[in-house]
Amino acid sequence: MFRHGEISTEIEKGPFWFTIVVLIGGLTAAFAILHFAGTGAMNIVMAAFLGIMSLAAAAVLFALISDRTYIDNGTLYMSYLFKRSSIAVKDIGQVSFKDDIYTVYDRKKRKIGTINALATGIDRIIGELNRNKVNFL
Secondary structure: OOOOOOEEOEOOHHHHHHHHHHHHHHHHHHHHHHHHOOOOHHHHHHHHHHHHHHHHHHHHHHHHHHOEEEEEOOEEEEEEOOEEEEEEHHHEEEEEEEOOEEEEEEOOOOEEEEEEOOOEOHHHHHHHHHHOOOOEO
């Protein structure tokens, strides 16, 4: 779901649809409580809780959508939230693995970006980096 090329990570359908349902369900329930049950103190507290839950679901949905990695025309593209970076695969110095995160460094040992090791399709990314003889630590 939401692939960015042949060699790409993608969003799993289960968490994506669950987050959408929580977001829409929370907002619908909050509006229904305030509209049909009135504006009593307990109703406002329940609606506020559902609104907070919906905001959290929106944040999770944004993180799910923005976490992507793909290889296109010999360049590795990494994106998470508002951080985007890219590097030519031939210019990658090394890739280290720690705490379910691959960290990509250039030949001068500068950190270029990170890749989520639990993302769906990460095996294709790592396989392509292996085929290009990238050094893994």
